[in-house]
Amino acid sequence: MSEGFGFKEKLMHLGSEFPLVDRDLQKRAEWIINETGIENFLKQNGKYLDIGTGKGHIIQRVLEDMTEQGTPLQIYTSIDIADKPLRKVQQREKKRQEGLENAVDTKNPINFVWAEADALPFKNGSLDGVSFIFALHHMPKDTLSKVLQEANRVTKEDGMVFIVEDLVDNEEQRKITKEMDRKLNWESKDEDHSYNSDQGWRDYFAAEGLEVMDKKFFDSESGVKHGFYALNKKKPELESV
Helix, strand or coil: CCCCCCHHHHHHHHHHCCHHHHHHHHHHHHHHHHHHCHHHHCCCCCEEEEECCCCCHHHHHHHHHHHHCCCCCCEEEEEECCCCCCHHHHHHHHHHCCCCCCCCCCCCCCCEEECCCCCCCCCCCCEEEEEEECCHHHCCHHHHHHHHHHHHHHEEEEEEEEEEEEECCCHHHHHHHHHHHHHHHCCCCCCCCCCECHHHHHHHHHHCCEEEEEEEEEECCCCCEEEEEEEEECCCCCCCC
């Protein structure tokens, strides 16, 4: 159990098991998947990792969708330090895996691991892709570079990194975005966030050897702006003779 999974997180987790809350989280997962189009970039039989997976609804839905489309993934591991997949999510994933050759441990079918984003327990170039879905802005600014370096390290040369983030261009947007974060995550008014603009995020990616292959912008009903980035690893420049 992670030290980050404290009393507040356990209370939120327990409340999220209620059918109405679980259903709302499923709808939100479907909305994020549809708006980003992330499934269009995933390879059949691919190995993927989601960092900051929360209660697991998005990844479980992706696994389900890809199986229904006839392009199942081999695995989509989930990690977090302050949350874990709901029991209902684990049950849905267990049901999805019934009869599959690549079924995972029945006690943890979503394949969740407590792990730090800046020290990933994976070998170099072992994954087809890594995703951060509204996770980076919850991490301290002084760790973002290391986190992106780690994502780059574990991704294959032809793999991808997927990032979904809030976009903040001015103080009014920062205020709206912070208020929504506070409500959704039961945060205090003093909670710090690593918000950034579209250009700010792209500068971070470029600095860590990641280039934008595709991007998409969308807004939530609350007025918060979001961006989806599909990133490739930069190819090393050839030295001129």
